Amino acid sequence: MSSTALSPVKGLARRNSTFLLSGLGVLPRLVVVCSVLAVLLFAAMVFAASTGPTTIPAADVANAILQYIGIDRGVDVHAPVYRIVTVVRLPGLMVAALVGAAFACAGATMQGLFRNPLADPGIIGVSAGASLGVVLVITQFAALDNLWLLNNGPLSNALWRIPAGAFIGAVISSTLVYVLSLQRGRVNIAALLLAGIALNSVLGAFTSALLLRTSNYDAVHAILSWLVGSLEGRGWDYFHLAKWPIIVSIGLLLLYTRDLNLLVIGEENAQSLGVNVAQIRLVLLVLSSLITASAVSIAGAIGFVGLIVPHILRLVIGPDNRILLPASVIGGAAFLVFADAVARSVIAPEQLPVGIVTALIGGPFFLFLLWRNRRSIAAF
Amino acid sequence: MSDSDPSPLLKTDQINCRLEGRDLLRDISLSVFRGELVGLIGPNGAGKTTLLKLINGLWPVDRGRITLLDKPLKHYSVRQVARVIAHVPQITALDFSFTVQQIVLMGRNPHLSRFELETEHDRQITEHAMQRTNTLHLAGRLINTLSGGERQRVLIARALAQEPQLLLLDEPTANLDIQHQLEILGLVCDLTCRDGLGAVAAVHDLELAARFCDRLILLHQGIIHTMGTPAEVLTSEHLRLTYGVETQPYADPNTGYLRLSILAPRKD
Structure with missing residues (x-):
């Protein structure tokens, strides 16, 4: 007994657990995990900024980015290389990073909220709701010639309608899925997935019908590539449109990560441990819908990021949302920046919509992970 | 009492x-x-x-x-209740890869504000709760790898960490x-x-x-x-009326504890 009492908990944890650094406290783990991911994000940015019609050496790109964020590397700010990196390529990469962070964070939150690793803004129909909202706004309420999707240019004045449409669509569909999957105060997983499937096809049908009624083929093409998820031609305007809702919502979500941990182990458990379940669930649902809607409104329904990124990270660092959520934010950004670089380079000078790339990278990798862990798969 | x-x-x-x-x-x-x-x-x-x-x-x-x-329960917030009452639920499937230590630390939730991380003080309380329930040696194990008895002790440790x-x-x-x-x-x-x-x-x-x-x-x-x-x-009478079973209580000759001879289902 005395030997058990004397041995420090930390040492025991390090010996027994299977996750990266799980013997350390929350804060040191958070710092280490986020630092590693931040380096990855920077590497992805450098890689992505060096790919394009003119290939720029990675070292020059890194120096240009560092110079841009205020670390003096003695780079000539009037040189073409610096201009290409910071004016032409960086805005798009920042949009990719923002959107990737948003989807991954929303995915991680929904997985905790619905207590299911399969929950993802795409799978449970939230993205589809946001998409329908946007398509409805574009086809019914906005003059087509005024459409930013077509000209890839600066945003017009009535543009608040698009995020508003996305948000309303996202909130309605997430509430609907949530209510449909509730059984006596608990989320029934099968009902959740079925509701998601049904909602996806109904919303998809509406979206298709609206598209078919649109006679402008350029608009149809633009909307289609946007529905799959595309970052083509997205500049600072788009970034500024979505940055505050996304950054503020992510910041708020990070305050709820301990509650999210408790929700994961069961709603009654959570409540008897002092979590106001009904209130917290509503907050988490609204925040994750807001994040999803903001991301969808600027980049379309890019799938798989919200599913893959938290899932991979969970396999490495474990289920503690206090680390998983911040890690997903940075990891999601890195993942989408990388995917965007691939989308821009595989069939250059043409671009693939990045949503196709995330599905092509994400799907098989996900299957590989499932296969590799098939013996020891745990829901969380 | x-x-x-x-x-x-x-x-x-x-x-x-x-x-x-x-x-x-x-x-x-x-x-x-x-x-x-x-x-x-x-x-x-x-x-x-x-x-x-x-x-x-x-x-x-x-x-x-x-x-x-001495205060009506409905005047308590969920958090306040959790500082006085701890609930040890029926063992259900605990299918997540939280470690035992993480699960027990969750018992500190009602004492922590949204902006706080667990302190050394919380760590000591959970360690004490784990000693009390003989689960300290399981601290780093994943909850889904424990046996039923071990899980129950961990859930009691979590309840004790609430200092209820x-x-x-x-x-x-x-x-x-x-x-x-x-x-x-x-x-x-x-x-x-x-x-x-x-x-x-x-x-x-x-x-x-x-x-x-x-x-x-x-x-x-x-x-x-x-x-x-x-x-x-x-x-005998109470058990017949409630459980519908004929029983005969007696004192165990070895231990002195009350035992029940179960005779038959109730004959109506």
Whole structure:
């Protein structure tokens, strides 16, 4: 007994657990995990900024980015290389990073909220709701010639309608899925997935019908590539449109990560441990819908990021949302920046919509992970 | 442990609970005092789990009132309740890869604000809770790799980390073998008489209930059929009327504890 009492908990944890650094406290783990991911994000940015019609050496790109964020590397700010990196390529990469962070964070939150690793803004129909909202706004309420999707240019004045449409669509569909999957105060997983499937096809049908009624083929093409998820031609305007809702919502979500941990182990458990379940669930649902809607409104329904990124990270660092959520934010950004670089380079000078790339990278990798862990798969 | 004690930890006054037009519980009045282990017994569906959930504030009360530390339960926030009452749920599937230490640290949640991380103080409390429940050696193990008895001890450790005054246990010995049943109830008994906690435990095994509990409450069809000492409650007549089984209580010649000879189902 005395030997058990004397041995420090930390040492025991390090010996027994299977996750990266799980013997350390929350804060040191958070710092280490986020630092590693931040380096990855920077590497992805450098890689992505060096790919394009003119290939720029990675070292020059890194120096240009560092110079841009205020670390003096003695780079000539009037040189073409610096201009290409910071004016032409960086805005798009920042949009990719923002959107990737948003989807991954929303995915991680929904997985905790619905207590299911399969929950993802795409799978449970939230993205589809946001998409329908946007398509409805574009086809019914906005003059087509005024459409930013077509000209890839600066945003017009009535543009608040698009995020508003996305948000309303996202909130309605997430509430609907949530209510449909509730059984006596608990989320029934099968009902959740079925509701998601049904909602996806109904919303998809509406979206298709609206598209078919649109006679402008350029608009149809633009909307289609946007529905799959595309970052083509997205500049600072788009970034500024979505940055505050996304950054503020992510910041708020990070305050709820301990509650999210408790929700994961069961709603009654959570409540008897002092979590106001009904209130917290509503907050988490609204925040994750807001994040999803903001991301969808600027980049379309890019799938798989919200599913893959938290899932991979969970396999490495474990289920503690206090680390998983911040890690997903940075990891999601890195993942989408990388995917965007691939989308821009595989069939250059043409671009693939990045949503196709995330599905092509994400799907098989996900299957590989499932296969590799098939013996020891745990829901969380 | 007498009714003359001026302030019970918890008191319920004629509480009712209805669900879909059916009375789950009717006119439940009881008190729980510091240092006693109250056993909740009764046939399946009698309302044991419901009563525990009402006391914990997980479900709303339809009529009557619950008083916790001389203050109405409905005036407490969810957080405040969790600092006084800890609930040890029935063992369900715990299919996540949290470590035992993480699970026990969750017991500190009601004491931490949204902006706080656990401090060394919280770590010491959880370590003490794990020592008390003999789970310290499991700290780094994943919860989904533990045996049933180990999980139950971890859940009790988590409850202790809440530093509660009242412990509610829902079938703490279900699905455990006899050794672990004795171990768990012995631990709870120890927590009440040595640490002065009040505890209410729903228990299926009547002989175990008689052995460990200070008082028993026999629920039947949503009402309190009888309450009192184990010897007062576990009589042939009460068990015939509630469980519908003919029994003959006797004192075990080896241990002196109350035992039951089960004779036959009730002959009407």
